Amino acid sequence: MSVPMLPPQKQKPAAETGIEARLAADLARLVGTDWRRCHYGVAVSGGPDSMALLWLMTSLLPGQVSAATVDHGLRRESAQEARMVAGFCAREHIAHAILSPSAPICGSLQAAARKERYRLLEQWRSERSIDYLVTAHHADDQLETLIMRLNRASGVGGLAAIRGRNGAVLRPLLHWRRTSLVQIALDQHLPFVDDPSNQDSRFDRARLRKALKSQSLIDTEAAARSAEWLGEADEAIDWTVEQILSSWPETGDASAIRDEGYPAEIFRRIVARRLSANDPALKLRGSALDGVIAAMREGRRAMVGSLLIDPASSANGSIWRISPAPRRKARIKG
Numbered sequence: 174m175s176v177p178m179l180p181p182q183k184q185k186p187a188a189e190t191g192i193e194a195r196l197a198a199d200l201a202r203l204v205g206t207d208w209r210r211c212h213y214g215v216a217v218s219g220g221p222d223s224m225a226l227l228w229l230m231t232s233l234l235p236g237q238v239s240a241a242t243v244d245h246g247l248r249r250e251s252a253q254e255a256r257m258v259a260g261f262c263a264r265e266h267i268a269h270a271i272l273s274p275s276a277p278i279c280g281s282l283q284a285a286a287r288k289e290r291y292r293l294l295e296q297w298r299s300e301r302s303i304d305y306l307v308t309a310h311h312a313d314d315q316l317e318t319l320i321m322r323l324n325r326a327s328g329v330g331g332l333a334a335i336r337g338r339n340g341a342v343l344r345p346l347l348h349w350r351r352t353s354l355v356q357i358a359l360d361q362h363l364p365f366v367d368d369p370s371n372q373d374s375r376f377d378r379a380r381l382r383k384a385l386k387s388q389s390l391i392d393t394e395a396a397a398r399s400a401e402w403l404g405e406a407d408e409a410i411d412w413t414v415e416q417i418l419s420s421w422p423e424t425g426d427a428s429a430i431r432d433e434g435y436p437a438e439i440f441r442r443i444v445a446r447r448l449s450a451n452d453p454a455l456k457l458r459g460s461a462l463d464g465v466i467a468a469m470r471e472g473r474r475a476m477v478g479s480l481l482i483d484p485a486s487s488a489n490g491s492i493w494r495i496s497p498a499p500r501r502k503a504r505i506k507g
Contacts, residue, residue, distance in 0.1 A: 216306060241297050311349045
């Protein structure tokens with residue numbers, strides 16, 4: 174499965190190759206001017222995308238990169254794939270860890286596996302004082318996610334799709350094509366495997382990926398840029414909402430919702446943020462959120478989970494108040 178690799182000392186210096194310089198620019202854009210001083214942890218599944226990312230990162234930042242592979246144990250081949258990555262890292266003197274869940278994956282398989290994967294990787298990153306976790310999501314992943322979100326009628330935030338940076342997680346390859354990463358893996362004689370779940374038609378993403386292979390109308394890199402700009406728009410709207418809330422007389426009162434003729438998306442986020450402040454477990458969006466707002470603007474009481482929203486009058490505009498819903502009295506059987 175694997176092939177002999179050049180010793181790290183004989184690989185091209187980062188300054189001599191254009192692809193490492195491109196990665197350097199992407200990291201600088203996500204991290205800032207101190208990106209060269211950081212320690213990075215690369216999530217490596219063993220696929221060509223993540224193996225190419227690992228090679229790029231270690232070529233650019235030798236001695237500043239560790240790697241981790243999550244083995245969910247969902248396929249018989251997964252343990253062998255993790256050992257393949259471990260063997261490559263041992264030859265290249267890259268610190269590597271294999272992470273496994275302590276309990277079987279339950280529920281929606283792909284969603285549950287993804288949640289557990291990020292939990293394990295974050296725990297590994299934190300324990301080793303690694304600055305950033307880097308994943309190999311690329312432009313083709315971005316396009317797939319964007320289309321899946323369109324099919325779910327997502328708003329601005331959802332259509333921003335995969336973010337380049339989310340806390341300590343970096344995705345510097347969102348403007349790189351899958352074919353380019355495969356070519357890097359081939360050119361550098363990197364060992365890699367193809368996860369059969371990527372072709373499993375039971376999964377929405379696999380079916381979409383198959384459909385996109387035969388299309389030529391959508392520019393994948395242009396779609397990735399659009400998703401990035403939507404992410405910036407999403408951040409701008411959140412910044413605006415924060416400025417509005419801080420300007421209210423009730424800024425310290427999380428029970429108050431004020432409407433001074435704000436645009437629809439601004440008001441949606443104001444309501445959602447106030448509801449979340451009163452009940453952090455409450456995540457209201459889409460048509461459910463619009464239904465609550467419609468009731469508010471019609472002057473009706475709205476009940477959301479364990480919360481009530483009641484109208485109140487104001488000389489400067491409409492105000493609503495959030496309060497806990499009264500507990501229902503238990504029926505006594507006679």
